[in-house]
Amino acid sequence: LSSLKRCVSAGEPLPADILARWKDATGLDILDGIGTTEILHIFISNRIDAIRPGTSGLLVPGYAARIVDEDGVDVAAGQTGNLRVKGGSTLKYYWNNARKTTATIIDGWVHTGDTYYRDADGYFVCCGRSDDMMKVGGIWCSPVEIEARLIEHPQVLEAAIVGRPDAAGLIKPEAHIVLNLAKDAGDALADDLLAHCKSGLAPYKYPRWFNFVDELPKTATGKIQRYKLRPKV
Structure with a gap:
């Protein structure tokens, strides 16, 4: 592993304990983040100089995010809600699926279906899929x-x-x-x-x-x- 310089994780939230064990074994951090097919790109991520174990990290430049309640109202820091994101790489619609498009794109924001909260320093913490x-x-x-x-x-x-x-x-x-x-x-x-x-x-x-x-x-x-x-x- 001597040639390994950077490690990146996505798909499932990276538990802080796994990050700690990986770093103990290799001396390397893992940059955990979240991206979706609908947004194409990772839009929230830890970065080399800003890693907080157990979180998905901070917003990637070029993207905006909101955490809202079931009525679409923004929640306060530390409170859980539905993650919505927008940016230059988001989808315009689902092909031949108007119902899913309407449910996913709300006032220009992509409703990700993930439950999150944001801590006092702006780091996003994943609580799981909203339906989980x-x-x-x-x-x-x-x-x-x-x-x-x-x-x-x-x-x-x-x-x-x-x-x-x-x-x-x-x-x-x-x-x-x-x-x-x-x-x-x-x-x-x-x-x-x-x-x-x-x-x-x-x-x-x-x-x-x-x-x-x-x-x-x-x-x-x-x-x-x-x-x-x-x-x-």
């Missing part, structure tokens, strides 16, 4: 935050969180986990992972169920397809 968010105990819950906590455990390779109704019909987080060593799966590890989550997450966020799987469903570009893990209703 869960309302647990009346509070919106980000699967990305729980997954990042699970990945900090040394025996966990990958994790995906979805909402599952409990016996009372209330939504709670459910974990699907790929281990570094499949033989470690079992109740003892599930108990250890629960304790790990409880030590770093609010009570409503820790998973109530742990499923150990061989792999997670993903798109061709490596994005986790959480909808395929949701319980069939």
Whole structure:
């Protein structure tokens, strides 16, 4: 790896723990960012002189972004909402799909379908796809935050969180986990992972169920397809 100078990540939010482990192993940072097919280019990114682990970074010059509530009103810093973006590379319309065009392009802004918040320094933090968010105990819950906590455990390779109704019909987080060593799966590890989550997450966020799987469903570009893990209703 001596010839490697720069590393870039996109597709799924880069957990801070993975960035730290990569830097320990290689001495290199990873510049995480977000781009979409509709916008063609990465429009928010960390950069060499401005890296904040666990975030997607800052706006790329030439782009503007808003975080809005369900009524399209801008939210305050630190509050979650839907990410909308505009810039010179955004699509004009979807071919032969007027309905999707209308739903995606709103007053010149591209509605990305991602839930974000912006911290006090202007860094954008991804909470997940808007349709992956869960309302647990009346509070919106980000699967990305729980997954990042699970990945900090040394025996966990990958994790995906979805909402599952409990016996009372209330939504709670459910974990699907790929281990570094499949033989470690079992109740003892599930108990250890629960304790790990409880030590770093609010009570409503820790998973109530742990499923150990061989792999997670993903798109061709490596994005986790959480909808395929949701319980069939």
